[in-house]
Amino acid sequence: MNKSDEIGKAFDFRLFKRVFAHTKPYQIIFWVVAITAILSAAFAVGIPILVKDIINGALDSKNSQQLFTAIMFMLALLIGQVTMQLGFNYYANLLGESVIKDIRVRLFQKMMGFKMTYFDNSSIGVLVTRAVADMQRIGEIFSQGFFMIVADVLKMISAAIIMTIINWKLALIVFAILPVILVATRLFQQAMKVAFIEVRAQVSNLNSFVQERLAGMKIVQLFNREEVEKEKFRVINEKHQNAWLKTVWYNSIFFPIAEISNSIGIGLVVYFGVIQNIENIGLDNKGAIVAFFFLMDLLFRPLRQIADKFNTLQMGMVAANRVFKILDTSSHIADEGSVVKADVKGDIEFKDVRFGYIKDEEVLHGISFKVNAGETVAIVGATGAGKSTIINLLNRFYEINSGQIVIDGVSIHDYTLQSLRSHIAIVLQDVFLFADTIANNISLRDENITVSEIEAAAKQIGVHEFISSLPGGYQYNVKERGTMLSSGQRQLIAFLRAYVSNPSILILDEATSSVDTYSEQLIQQATDKITEGRTSIIIAHRLATIKKASKIIVMDEGQIVEIGTHKELLKKGGYYNDLYKAQFLEEEVA
Ligand SMILES: Nc1ncnc2c1ncn2[C@@H]1O[C@H](COP(=O)(O)OP(=O)(O)OP(=O)(O)O)[C@@H](O)[C@H]1O
């Protein structure tokens, strides 16, 4: 992404309109915010006018009754202003939070529909930043950016008008300082825009880095990478720091300039209004000079802060741009099929399937095989042969380049995704568990699956005892990614998850890591049970599984080299025979 792309024009109105379109469901809140912003500006401007009248009228004439009324008036104005401010703060934040709540839900929903390829090519840390930190920035467009700017502009315009009415000559003198502040503000704003894009990028980097290292902490410690990682982190951190310091630096330059301009303004008013006074300027009352001080503050202070608010607005827009980019990404598996089957028998056929994860890098070079309903087929082959890839295609995690995959005589493209996936259960090579109870990890919070059903299923496949032995049994919380369980145990939970969903087609990608004999037995027993009476494809690493299969598909480098039963293939003395000798013979002898 090009930096200047992201900055875009001075102000991107289309983007702005798009952000504001999200306030539609909150029209009432929107107007409450707008009105409180306007009123708080009006009250602010009312105060100097009142001060002028108090000094000129009530104070001069020493009329205590009049003074009392004026002071009461002043009090009412102040209370009004405070109330409006309060209302504004609350409702502007409410509006912002409501809008980002909606966008966030849409973003998450969008992400859930993305193809696996999208995730293969995205940094999880960056996506997390989009869904969390960037959202907050978008909210600030409402709570701290746009409406505040409107209120400030209103304040400034009214202050300028009132100054002109009180004494246009003195007002002109004050206005003479405005260009200095305006130019400084403009420069500041431009510098900040670039600086903040850098800040965002560095925050993203930091997020990704920390997230990844934390997830892979074992590797970091195992290979003594602490020093190296610390160094890398130091560099990223330093970039992050520098990016922030740049914004601080700009702030440090800008605010003194604004402050000095303000003081010069006060000096000029004192000089011309008081010292040169009446003949030259025609200022005929004390109240007016005091009112000028107030009004100048109303003119200059927002002008300084407006730059800050523009930054907030700009940062929000940059964030919105990034989030909308994800929302506009079309990376969905086309769900154009219409076939919905309540039941499938489970006949599967691959017809000359070619596929590559990356363009022009084919991984499967024309795969053809048939699995009859109810059969158990084993796929074996060296690592990287393309075994897991085959199952990634069956439920359309990825789209094939050419060929056809057919279930019960219907191409998988003709099923609705929902229907297709409802008939297939997959136990992946790396079992993923949510930070939740075992029961919820099995039912995936499907309310139609009761705990007693889960228990019954667990008994059937022989894992009830193991689960019951855990503290809390089915209510045992496995913590993030299931770290509280061994990999064999995790695999058993995944078996149960698949079994409970009662699919017509079961895919099992056996973990390559070896487990202890006891778990091995449990897994074997569970495997036998869950493959019973349904079409099963097992990517097998265990000899026992392979031998029981009605058919073995032997793969090498993205191609099927042999198909047959264990005995047939041994007799043939080909690739499988070699594989068997190299990998399994010892196992069998032992
Ligand atoms: N998400 C992916 N993006 C790009 N390439 C991938 C992806 N997943 C796998 N590959 C590549 O596809 C090829 C086949 O991988 P696959 O996972 O199917 O192997 P496998 O036979 O299951 O191996 P193993 O026995 O080690 O599990 C490998 O060369 C791998 O580099």
Ligand SMILES: [Mg+2]
């Ligand atoms: Mg694999």
